[in-house]
Amino acid sequence: MFSILLVDDEPLALKGNRIIIERSGLDINRLYEAKDGVEAWTLLQKQPVDLVITDIKMPGMDGVTLCQKIFETGMVAKTIIVSGYSEFQYAKEAIRYSVKDYILKPVHSEELIQSISSVLYRNQPQLEELDLEKHDSIPHRELENILVLLQQGLWMGQEKDVEKGMKLYRAAMEQVKDKRCLPVSENFCCLLAEKLSLKTGCLIDVEPNFSMSAEREEILNETATFITQLRSDLLHKRSHTDYTDVLMGMAKKYLEEHYNQDIMLTDLAARTGFSTNYFSQIFKEKMGKTFAQFRTEIRIHKAMELLNWSGKNITDIAMEVGYNDSTYFIRVFKEITGQTPSEYKKKRSDGKKKR
Numbered sequence: 001m002f003s004i005l006l007v008d009d010e011p012l013a014l015k016g017n018r019i020i021i022e023r024s025g026l027d028i029n030r031l032y033e034a035k036d037g038v039e040a041w042t043l044l045q046k047q048p049v050d051l052v053i054t055d056i057k058m059p060g061m062d063g064v065t066l067c068q069k070i071f072e073t074g075m076v077a078k079t080i081i082v083s084g085y086s087e088f089q090y091a092k093e094a095i096r097y098s099v100k101d102y103i104l105k106p107v108h109s110e111e112l113i114q115s116i117s118s119v120l121y122r123n124q125p126q127l128e129e130l131d132l133e134k135h136d137s138i139p140h141r142e143l144e145n146i147l148v149l150l151q152q153g154l155w156m157g158q159e160k161d162v163e164k165g166m167k168l169y170r171a172a173m174e175q176v177k178d179k180r181c182l183p184v185s186e187n188f189c190c191l192l193a194e195k196l197s198l199k200t201g202c203l204i205d206v207e208p209n210f211s212m213s214a215e216r217e218e219i220l221n222e223t224a225t226f227i228t229q230l231r232s233d234l235l236h237k238r239s240h241t242d243y244t245d246v247l248m249g250m251a252k253k254y255l256e257e258h259y260n261q262d263i264m265l266t267d268l269a270a271r272t273g274f275s276t277n278y279f280s281q282i283f284k285e286k287m288g289k290t291f292a293q294f295r296t297e298i299r300i301h302k303a304m305e306l307l308n309w310s311g312k313n314i315t316d317i318a319m320e321v322g323y324n325d326s327t328y329f330i331r332v333f334k335e336i337t338g339q340t341p342s343e344y345k346k347k348r349s350d351g352k353k354k355r
Helices: 010-022 037-046 064-073 083-099 109-121 140-156 161-175 179-198 217-237 241-257 265-272 276-288 291-309 314-318 325-337 341-354
Strands: 002-007 026-032 051-055 080-082 100-104
Touching: 002 010, 010 109, 010 140, 037 051, 037 064, 051 064, 051 109, 051 179, 064 080, 064 083, 080 109, 083 109, 100 109, 100 140, 100 341, 140 161, 140 179, 140 217, 140 341, 161 179, 161 217, 241 265, 241 276, 265 276, 265 291, 276 314, 291 314, 291 325, 291 341, 314 325, 314 341, 325 341
Parallel strands: 002 026, 002 051, 051 080, 080 100
Antiparallel strands: none
């Protein structure tokens, strides 16, 4: 049984992530919450946990500082960073503090569950750090840092991050015994492909072409070739119609499940790996309406359902479907339905009485 601490200054994000985890079936016995790094750090002094999932930008103490304190004090807690696309450069600072994974907002339920499973359950005895001059494998801390950097670099199209990741990989491999170079490199490539598969929502069907008799330098060169092939495969999938349909389906499903969260066009664009302008164009083409129109219609449809049966007041319903300003909610509701929420509710109520 594992324990998890969720850290976020947005109440809806905390609630959403808690619900995802509680419904996931993961072997989690305790879930804690904190509204910022200060509160999280205070809790960790009293209650150790197995995993901390933290937002990156928060008042008081941000996510990077929290990860740094966990790392420098030697706490057993593993860490996952949650961040918006615009914060990725900032999030990279956390890599040096042994962050195990990096998830883009808006958080997709399947991705969050996969990330938690990967961090808590993966059996990697061959990746444990060894106090030897030459290792049987890349030390676990270094491996995770390299994988996160390469994963994000390939996904975001950040060439500098890919180059840095490969330099770190080569440096780490210098400490690996010659006879272990091939299996370690094969494992590394498989893990990287797995992480990218989680990001894309479909299998990355690229395999390294290692020769069983290859020497160290040949193996390192083949790993670099494999990463180039990964980049090409990602570009091909993004330009393929079927893959675009898959990504739009994922975006539509996510909006339908998280309509009440502050989801922005830039967030979903970053999740798919497209530029914001291109994603906006494709979204309108596939859905027949803009991102903003689609999100608004989902929210108003849900509000209509709540007005029909929930008994909640209009202010509470506005909050529940993602509007902090009830006056604005009423205006949008009327634009979509032709009547105010009160008029709609009264009309429905009168209709039921006549039956």
